[in-house]
Amino acid sequence: QTAGPLAGKIIAVSAGGTREPLDPVRYLGNRSSGRQGIALAKAALAAGATVRFIAAHMDLPAPAGVELSTASTAEQLQQAVTTAARGADVLIMSAAVADFRPAEYLDSKIKKSDDRADPVITLVRNPDILAMLIAERAAEGPAGDLPPLVVGFAAETGDADSSVLEYGAAKLARKGCEMLVVNEVGENLTFGTDKNTVTILFADGSDAVHAAGSKDEVAASVIDSVAVALRAGRA
Numbered sequence: 001q002t003a004g005p006l007a008g009k010i011i012a013v014s015a016g017g018t019r020e021p022l023d024p025v026r027y028l029g030n031r032s033s034g035r036q037g038i039a040l041a042k043a044a045l046a047a048g049a050t051v052r053f054i055a056a057h058m059d060l061p062a063p064a065g066v067e068l069s070t071a072s073t074a075e076q077l078q079q080a081v082t083t084a085a086r087g088a089d090v091l092i093m094s095a096a097v098a099d100f101r102p103a104e105y106l107d108s109k110i111k112k113s114d115d116r117a118d119p120v121i122t123l124v125r126n127p128d129i130l131a132m133l134i135a136e137r138a139a140e141g142p143a144g145d146l147p148p149l150v151v152g153f154a155a156e157t158g159d160a161d162s163s164v165l166e167y168g169a170a171k172l173a174r175k176g177c178e179m180l181v182v183n184e185v186g187e188n189l190t191f192g193t194d195k196n197t198v199t200i201l202f203a204d205g206s207d208a209v210h211a212a213g214s215k216d217e218v219a220a221s222v223i224d225s226v227a228v229a230l231r232a233g234r235a
């Protein structure tokens with residue numbers, strides 16, 4: 001029997017970045033390393049939870065001790081996340097999902113030739129996994145088994161019109177999740193490093209939580225906030 005603030009809880013965590021294929025050798029991808037998701041999974045394991053880890057493409061292997069599933073494209077990730085989320089207490093969506101995919105997949109490698117025009121890639125929208133899952137949860141009602149506590153991530157920069165937190169609050173409302181971890185991205189805060197500055201926002205109006213430091217420290221704060229929300233029965 002494991003002890004800890006999340007003992008007996010099932011936490012699903014998505015991590016890494018999706019790849020959207022153009023042809024058998026090329027894809028559109030993003031710079032997500034998977035580090036934040038790995039740190040979250042480790043923190044949840046340390047807190048005693050059972051962790052279902054849904055890995056898209058990552059620079060590092062998945063942590064030991066998780067129930068692992070993998071996905072490459074956004075559509076595959078949607079399937080895998082939905083399966084893992086069913087029956088879980090919490091879903092943390094830290095994966096970087098491509099917003100668009102090539103409209104067409106070519107079965108053979110796109111060739112370059114002097115007599116052919118340069119190719120044009122048309123993109124179509126991918127499903128918003130988080131938003132669709134929340135819509136599905138609402139449609140299923142109390143008899144459904146999708147997690148009552150869903151945590152989204154958002155990388156935001158402020159601008160002249162609104163601050164990072166104003167954008168974060170708007171996104172929290174738009175997505176409909178219970179918690180949103182707003183990651184300030186800017187010139188000196190970069191992808192693929194081990195540093196993060198985040199603010200955790202709560203849909204129920206609980207006071208925002210600020211955390212800065214390594215991805216492990218940020219993960220500990222997020223998992224701590226999850227445990228508090230579960231304990232308070234806020235979700």
Ligand code: C5P
Nearest residue numbers: 093094095097127128129130152153154
């Ligand atoms: O809208 P934005 O991409 O900033 O939202 C980020 C959050 O939404 C993350 O939690 C990410 O995992 C999730 N997301 C998703 N499906 C998408 C795009 C983002 O679930 N197509």
